[in-house]
Amino acid sequence: MDDLYRDYILDHYKQPRNFGELEPHDLEAHDHNPLCGDEMGVHIRVRDGKIADLRFHGQGCAISQAAASIASEEYVGMPVDDVGQLDADWVIDLLGIPISATRRKCALLNLKVMRGATTGDASWPE
Amino acid sequence: MDDLYRDYILDHYKQPRNFGELEPHDLEAHDHNPLCGDEMGVHIRVRDGKIADLRFHGQGCAISQAAASIASEEYVGMPVDDVGQLDADWVIDLLGIPISATRRKCALLNLKVMRGATTGDASWPE
Amino acid sequence: MATSATTPRLHVRSDFPIFAREIDGRPLIYLDSAATSQKPAAVIEAMDDYYRRHNANIHRGVYTLAQEATDLFEGARERVAAFTGAETATTIFTRNATEAINLVAYAWGRANVGPGDVVLITQMEHHSNIVPWQLLCQGTGAELRYLDVSDEGTLSLDQLDAELAGGRVKLAAFAHISNVLGTINPVAEMASRVRAAGALSLVDASQAVPQIPVDVAAVGADFYVWTGHKALGPTGIGVLHGRRDVLEAMPPFLGGGDMIRVVDWQESTWNDLPWKFEAGTSMIAEAVGLGAAVDYLGELGMENVRAHERALAAYALERLADVGGVRVIGPPDPDERGGVISFELEGVHPHDVAELINRQNVCVRAGHHCAMPLMRRLGVPATARASLGPYNDASDVDALVEALVNAKKVFA
Amino acid sequence: MATSATTPRLHVRSDFPIFAREIDGRPLIYLDSAATSQKPAAVIEAMDDYYRRHNANIHRGVYTLAQEATDLFEGARERVAAFTGAETATTIFTRNATEAINLVAYAWGRANVGPGDVVLITQMEHHSNIVPWQLLCQGTGAELRYLDVSDEGTLSLDQLDAELAGGRVKLAAFAHISNVLGTINPVAEMASRVRAAGALSLVDASQAVPQIPVDVAAVGADFYVWTGHKALGPTGIGVLHGRRDVLEAMPPFLGGGDMIRVVDWQESTWNDLPWKFEAGTSMIAEAVGLGAAVDYLGELGMENVRAHERALAAYALERLADVGGVRVIGPPDPDERGGVISFELEGVHPHDVAELINRQNVCVRAGHHCAMPLMRRLGVPATARASLGPYNDASDVDALVEALVNAKKVFA
Ligand SMILES: Cc1ncc(COP(=O)(O)O)c(C=O)c1O
């Protein structure tokens, strides 16, 4: 079996969870990976300070799409204020595959837009 | 004896002929050697279409000063229209020493200002 | 299988030291020459020799080393100019093609472009031939307009005429060969129409100089730019060929050492061409390397390089059809395109394609190739791109095809 | 004879391949490091290795070679930043020091300087730190003003205060070490006074980085620039260190690949620092070479380089007095000057000095040293200049002195 493109990665890529738009929504952000042109947006609905629902959208590689899909299941139910505390390792551990330096931004794009939507900080997670 | 700094070169350097200013004068020009910062000007008095008298002035190395001094003796009496016909080889032959690529502009500066004064063409002689 | 491709005309791989390298015991399949070329030993050694034996600053030194360095540098300029059919004095060394275009946009543009004027570019330009014009237009109130790219990846001369007929175009800038589509544009014809309309033209030949015989005088553009590292030369050097009268009328771009004649307290006068546009210490070793690169290409013969890459591209187009699910972008006729092949593989994002085939040491680029507007026009987020150099042969294409077949399996 | 100089602290000549070269059977006496330095084998080999084993375009490549090239390039940036005590993200690679200064003059200058504002420089600046400001002032209606140079070759802090008190200074630019006088300016003090007056400062450290330990953070200037080829590195690369907030607020300079985030039809957004200011393909091999150069200098220890060159300069000042008719320009105290010694030889034009001593393979520079305004201030048409590198020792000074004695004889 492939180290990177494991079955669950390909499964999330082909059938991404929480994918699409969400209208109405309370928070949103949109961003790019300047290295490859991938783009990703998010719509978030908030209830009682928690993420009640969310949808990612955009285009990207298997790693960025699978990462968004897998992470989306963690984001739902999370206090909005906690998103800003998440770091790069959190996403990478969640993915459970070896991420090279070049693919790092693919994996982190979902967290970047989530932080953009919730804290306004649009820098790359470290 | 030195190949380049021959006695007559040093003599012309130390006691340059036709050196100074000439007031009044009919033609003049002033120029630089951008490589070393040498500068040279000339004042020319014209009678009957010929160079009746001239003076060089400025600061420069032995080669540029000696070349101006030696050439000045040729310029006097020359029809003004002939100056534009003179080429680089004319000066270099006149000097009678081996001129390397780096010192070429030193040797040619006097002809450059002469051509500038008589024809308005301030390009380097070729 | 095209026999012309399986018997390539050039056999030069051994001139390029990098191919001695193996990664995980496998040879390198380098198909990314449109991003940067590999370098023949002659180029590397020329720079090495420069640093080991002749290194000195140029132009103002009296001593032997400085004279040697000056001769090496200016000699390289002469050979570079001769290689592209340009004049030596109007052959200006820049940092790369990008800086060459910015030089024109700043020095010529800020002095000649104003509100209501049009700068005309095309939808297939590299960012380096887009962003400088955006900045110029934003700074001057001019309008940036685009020539369309057809579904086949070509430009329309009729649309060019229509734009020029508007009478507002001051400068038109276009690629000689597209770095994404491979399209070879009719640049001489375009430059002549632009000139007839009283406008200036700039040709971005970054992909052309390494791939086809070029003749700057015959193209007849006002500016013709390219970049050393794609033409078997080093990084850190590019070339701007300009028309003498245009360059002479232009104010300088960067100010500093070497580009001046006299510096006074409040103002300065400028050196002759080409030095007027070369501020500060030049890319001396890089010029020496680029001189060696054009010598090498000249010995191969650019007709041979073109024939070799054309045959190989034709072979690649044929073989890619075998993979199944590959969609090639750009002109289908190998006579109308260079050795740059962008493609999509159904169901697999280009980034994943590149990652997967790298496991077999096949090096291709994936992404927007610095041409985001073109990606938008084509309606794709990114493409994978295989591009050829004189060192490639049919075995590289075969390796690409095999790697793509394997990549498809992972995503099946 | 100073024993400290005859027993130099560094013995590194054999690290520099060029000294294996003989011309007419004589060794090379290289005393022109202020124009450009010689390169240690480690620098030449690092670039060689890059081209032979790792060459690929950076930042957007997925394959192994591209990752290696990216790591080599960005790794070099980290080491360069660490070497000068600067942040990595605010360490921008330029073509040379000249381009770094022009970058500031264009991108920061055009956005922040207007009619009535003052740009303040000094009479001892290199053309590269004069002409960009002339162009800026001419383009914006600002006024260019100069701090005087004293007869000893120094600046006056009082005059700086007086200029700043005028309230119109927007930016002050000055050399860390003069390339003609050797003067080491009190740049940290100057930058702090400039900052207190609400203006920005730019330090031209082209001569300082190769000669003395520098700490960009401690100097505290807004911009700190230098050039690779004088610091044992290759041609074609320079460095701009900037303050983060200033760089972030600045518009970009050159537009093109790599410096963008998103390119749309009419406008673009910019990449993060440092890439926002690095348009087009970078000087990849050159960065690798510069990384090797700072590693090498770091191993020597810049305190040792300074001590070595200080002792040697002191020895040279002493020995030059023996020649008779030599007038040295600049501060007499070796503690206040770097290893740059400009001088006049009575009765012999500097150009002839350089020519004559070249016959003994002694390489010095003669001319205005790209500092015409300073020549005017000093009242000399030109000077001869001997300048030191870590590879020089007392024997080089002795050879210079002997050659000067011979030169005098020719003109006697
Ligand atoms: C003090 C000083 N500033 C600037 C420069 C310009 O450096 P570069 O020509 O590498 O841009 C030099 C050297 O030429 C210099 O000595």
Ligand SMILES: Cc1ncc(COP(=O)(O)O)c(C=O)c1O
């Ligand atoms: C068509 C085209 N134009 C311009 C460039 C820019 O070249 P450079 O990055 O060397 O300036 C490239 C390559 O990157 C290119 O392919």
